[in-house]
Amino acid sequence: MNNKKSAAQAEGFELQELHELGEYLAKQDFSRESDPAAVLRQVRSRSIQKQQEDDRMKNKQRIRRPVMIAASLLVAAVVSVSFVRPSFAQEMLERVLNSVHLGHIEVAQMDGSHPKEFPDAWKGKIFDQEGNPVTSFNPMPEAIFNAAGEAIVNFDGDKLITLSEQEQLDKEASEQKFTVKEAVKLDQYALFKVKLPEYLPEGFAFDHGEFYKDEAGVSGQIVELFFASKDKDKRIWMQLRLANEENAFSMATDDKVEQVKIKGTDAVLVSDRSLDWEANGVMYGLSTRGLDRAEVLKIAESINW
Missing domain, CATH: 3.30.200.100 (MucB/RseB, C-terminal domain)
Structure with missing residues (x-):
């Protein structure tokens, strides 16, 4: 590994790169990269399991994957806007603990101890099995539902995806x-x-x-x-x-x-x-x-x- 290059990348997430991250994540569904039943509740403590594995199975159903970031690292809603504040870029900089660069592959280890803010766009839209509103990631119920009682299994930016919607997305993906x-x-x-x-x-x-x-x-x-x-x-x-x-x-x-x-x-x-x-x-x-x-x-x- 080129230590100088790796260190520079670990210390220098450019604002433009974070801007592109936001635009990219806003289009993602994380259907293969994460365990659908647990995506949201694992935003803070990823399974990825997979998840690194699942997260990577999640490896976006795309030929091109310019930037991939695990659901547990960032709440999608935080970076699903078309801009990223300089303060957020600085926060990201401070959270990089380790970075490995191998040719066309780069993996960064982030400090996941920082609390995540629950997206305003999700408030009043997520409920537990008893119908109680969910307003925080700590704790996140193992099963979550929308107001109509449909199970929520995934997300795409601010949009919450139900089980039936995910099944349709998976069907369309399989056709490709x-x-x-x-x-x-x-x-x-x-x-x-x-x-x-x-x-x-x-x-x-x-x-x-x-x-x-x-x-x-x-x-x-x-x-x-x-x-x-x-x-x-x-x-x-x-x-x-x-x-x-x-x-x-x-x-x-x-x-x-x-x-x-x-x-x-x-x-x-x-x-x-x-x-x-x-x-x-x-x-x-x-x-x-x-x-x-x-x-x-x-x-x-x-x-x-």
């Missing part, structure tokens, strides 16, 4: 995907050699890969790989991207961020469950749930890039 069931056929569509782990924990097996569609058909820039297990409490998911500026991304999280080595290559490990690295023109993202640190590293080490 192309599924490949056989691992040997993945290379027919990817713009790079798709490398799968040679080691998987007992009970896991490759299930399918997903490519995005664009105007020209199937885009080979990004492939998502899913591995099935009979144990529903465990999960392995990967995302491979062609390493270029279009697919470069930044993430911020209040989980632990650590720079590690995978077969001599620099990688960033988040919360001992998720790994990102870049090698031979490909960006690798490995997300897991229910596995320990040693297993996560072993899976990554088994990929012969």
Whole structure:
């Protein structure tokens, strides 16, 4: 890692970058990056689980993800406006605890202890199971509802998304995907050699890969790989991207961020469950749930890039 560059980025979130963050997040739905049933109540203490993993499964259903920031880092409503105050930029600066930069990948660890202000736009619109209004993130009920009693499972900027609305969004997103069931056929569509782990924990097996569609058909820039297990409490998911500026991304999280080595290559490990690295023109993202640190590293080490 270029320490000088990393330090400069950690110390210098530009106002313009935060402006772009606000505009970007305002358009997001976080449907794949987070556990839908818990997104809002985890704004302060992310599961991401996923969440780093889920948050990254959340990895926006987009070919281009210029900036990604975890739901637990910022309340979407805070940055969903078209401008960001200089005082907010300074606050963000002070909250950066660690930053790792790897080619087209950047991950920042933020101080998540700062209290979050409940968005005015949500007041009077969120209720608990008994119908009591929810006006604070501390605590946030495990289940929340709108005034009509519909379960709220997600958000898009200030907009609260109900279960039925999310199901429609997921349906539309699935229509923009192309599924490949056989691992040997993945290379027919990817713009790079798709490398799968040679080691998987007992009970896991490759299930399918997903490519995005664009105007020209199937885009080979990004492939998502899913591995099935009979144990529903465990999960392995990967995302491979062609390493270029279009697919470069930044993430911020209040989980632990650590720079590690995978077969001599620099990688960033988040919360001992998720790994990102870049090698031979490909960006690798490995997300897991229910596995320990040693297993996560072993899976990554088994990929012969």
